[in-house]
Amino acid sequence: MKRRTFVAALPCMVASGASAQAQPGLFAENAWSRPALARIGTAVVYLSLRNGGSQPVRLLGGSTPVAERVEIHESVVEGRVARMRARPGGVVVPPGGVIRFEPSGLHLMLIKPAADLKAGQGFTLTLNFENGATFAVPVQVAMREPAAGHGAAH
Amino acid sequence: MNRRTLLLALGVGVPAGSALGWGLSEWMLRSKRASAPRSSGMQQPIGSPFALVDHTGQRVTDATYAGQVRLVFFGFTHCPDVCPTGLGYIAEVLDGLAPQEAAAVRPLFISVDAGRDSPELLASYVTNFHPTLIGLTGTEEEVAQAAKAFRSYYNKVPTGGDSYVMEHTASIYLVGADDMLRGFLDTHEPVPTAVAKIRLALGSAALGAAKAEDRSS
Ligand SMILES: [Cu+2]
Numbered sequence: 001m002k003r004r005t006f007v008a009a010l011p012c013m014v015a016s017g018a019s020a021q022a023q024p025g026l027f028a029e030n031a032w033s034r035p036a037l038a039r040i041g042t043a044v045v046y047l048s049l050r051n052g053g054s055q056p057v058r059l060l061g062g063s064t065p066v067a068e069r070v071e072i073h074e075s076v077v078e079g080r081v082a083r084m085r086a087r088p089g090g091v092v093v094p095p096g097g098v099i100r101f102e103p104s105g106l107h108l109m110l111i112k113p114a115a116d117l118k119a120g121q122g123f124t125l126t127l128n129f130e131n132g133a134t135f136a137v138p139v140q141v142a143m144r145e146p147a148a149g150h151g152a153a154h
Numbered sequence: 155m156n157r158r159t160l161l162l163a164l165g166v167g168v169p170a171g172s173a174l175g176w177g178l179s180e181w182m183l184r185s186k187r188a189s190a191p192r193s194s195g196m197q198q199p200i201g202s203p204f205a206l207v208d209h210t211g212q213r214v215t216d217a218t219y220a221g222q223v224r225l226v227f228f229g230f231t232h233c234p235d236v237c238p239t240g241l242g243y244i245a246e247v248l249d250g251l252a253p254q255e256a257a258a259v260r261p262l263f264i265s266v267d268a269g270r271d272s273p274e275l276l277a278s279y280v281t282n283f284h285p286t287l288i289g290l291t292g293t294e295e296e297v298a299q300a301a302k303a304f305r306s307y308y309n310k311v312p313t314g315g316d317s318y319v320m321e322h323t324a325s326i327y328l329v330g331a332d333d334m335l336r337g338f339l340d341t342h343e344p345v346p347t348a349v350a351k352i353r354l355a356l357g358s359a360a361l362g363a364a365k366a367e368d369r370s371s
Contacts, residue, residue, distance in 0.1 A: 034238050034242070035282055036234075037231075037278060037279065037282075039275070040231050040232055040275070040279070041232065042232055042233075042234040043234060044234040044235055044238070073234075073235070075235045075236045077236070077324050080307075080323050080324060080325045081307055081321055081322065081323055081324065082236040082321060082322060082323075082324035083311075083321040084233075084234075084235065084236070084319055084321075086313075103235060103236075103238075103239035103242075103341070104235060104236055104239050104324075104341060104342075107234065107235045109234050109235075110234075143242060143245075143283075144242055144246065
């Protein structure tokens, strides 16, 4: 509850120009990333996508100045074994629904970060939707999920 | 005072609930083991032998950490999601312990990616999470033997070109000072639950509670 208030009060998502019209009521919340080493070549972004509109929205991927590519992946833990698979078809956010990109689940994977990502720094991630809409989301680099404890709303 | 507050804060709901859950899962595993004797249960010796190199370049073996409570997590540095989540959780749990308790726990991150995870790369990686975290790697054979010692699974999955990811057992093993598997930490559980599990393994839970009671009476 507290978390949602915090999120609502914070303009986490900035609609970029014309695309704001294309997708009213779509919010990206709590976007954060973990510290990462450029030489290792992968980084991650977590966020929640809330669709307050009346139409389903499909997220196809994104881009960011801090990495070569952004892909949608999903980690699946089955029988104690963790696997990761790409979701090239993207992810649909149903009307009135929320899709959470969160640790050990759906995540946005940054391929080949240009430089190390350090806790406390911020960057922009642009989300690309099937309907042509794009959103620039500010992302915070942190060791753990900011402003939310473990075991918050599952 | 600090410690007492902590104990009081954890005192009521969490340890009772988690101890119950812990006991229950152990019991379930035991009864399962009775019918399926080959399933990997609790209270079995685990984690030997192995010979690896730590992130400072020192050769180590299972004997290096024998007699100490260990948290053991298999993974690889190129893992963007599950491994940082597990290691971040371990870091939070270590910080949830009293300093003298944390000092008695050896957190081991064993790489299943011998091809890419040099000791030097591990050093720059593990220290990001917690100063006491120990990264271990080795040759393909050494890593395979370490995984076998923990009955842990991993497999290389090509992802196009010369890139690949590793699928791997994602459990965080809790190994007692007696080399027995005490159970697993689960990153979906609240940190105090993991702290309570480790205290049980350290044998300090009862001691700490008794002390708090002494002080309050
Ligand atoms: Cu991924």
